[in-house]
Amino acid sequence: MIIIAGNSETDFDDSKLSALERSMYQAMKGSSFQYRYDSVAGLLFELGVRSHIVESARLLNESGVQFSDFEHSRCNPVYWDRIENGGFQLKSGVTPHEGIRDIFNNGRLYAFECATAVTIVLYKAVLESIGPQQFDMLFSDLMLYDWHFNSNLRLIDRMNPMEAVAGDILYFQNPDFDPATPWWRGENVILLGQDLYYGHGLGIKTSDEIVEGLNKSRKPGSFQSASLADRFDQLDFSYLWRIITSDRRKLIIAKVGARSYILNT
Structure with a gap:
């Protein structure tokens, strides 16, 4: 409103x-x-x-x-x-x-x-x-x-990332990140438009693409997926x-x- x-x-x-x-x-x-x-x-x-x-x-x-x-x-x-x-x-x-x-x-x-x-x-x-x-x-x-x-x-600090507007800052968390690459414990991103984000190191991606990229840096044997955090x-x-x-x-x-x-x- x-x-x-x-x-x-x-x-x-x-x-x-x-x-x-x-x-x-x-x-x-x-x-x-x-x-x-x-x-x-x-x-x-x-x-x-x-x-x-x-x-x-x-x-x-x-x-x-x-x-x-x-x-x-x-x-x-x-x-x-x-x-x-x-x-x-x-x-x-x-x-x-x-x-x-x-x-x-x-x-x-x-x-x-x-x-x-x-x-x-x-x-x-x-x-x-x-x-x-x-x-x-x-x-x-x-x-x-x-x-x-x-x-x-x-x-x-805001709740409910579904209400984020272009120009807001969101975070994709990767709780099972590989300790050998701790910088991929998550990714800070800027919302560019509907389901399009800029994250330094990953580039301009959709949410699915960011999750997929972070999941490649999980610890061996992990099945817990990266996900969008509930705050922005x-x-x-x-x-x-x-x-x-x-x-x-x-x-x-x-x-x-x-x-x-x-x-x-």
Whole structure:
């Protein structure tokens, strides 16, 4: 259900939406979950960011980036410092938007696992949605590692993956994974459309194809199949919308070292 300014939305004209945006809008409208917005602009912002998530996932899949565990991760040293845990810290003097875009432009220089891939896709989508200037201000302390997020990028935990919309993050679990390949204990994926997902290391696949791929990495003698987990995550679009539309005079922008913190007064 979509609720705008306290009212159930019934008269919104979706004729100017793209085909992807229209499909997302219809899915959200028919959901039992309440998608609440202060204005139509907030709804359009979410649809736009979701579209950029889908586009960014496809672009990362085509970028030439490789799959690896943390021990063997790699990055472009011109833009990032590889740290001891296998994550990437933005180099001093490099702007966040430059660092993110380089991953898509020079993907062959990068290797990482699926959770880091999801965070990169989300950052790229937000960057293309709000522009480099705002992105650099909001995400000045960029570090890419597993599920480590800048505080201005938040996820909401949701139940029932059957209600997920394109741009949401799901997880395929593989409880009997082969200990020799622990990175295949599961796969974090981004929903691109009806039963189509991007998972780093597997590519763009249907749910059956992802399960089939994970089942190839079960421990010998196992008959327990991989499956879609019963929870999923979505970007906190409302929080991001509030930040970028807040009156600048009502914001405190505090810098501590290389980090920026934005507080509402």
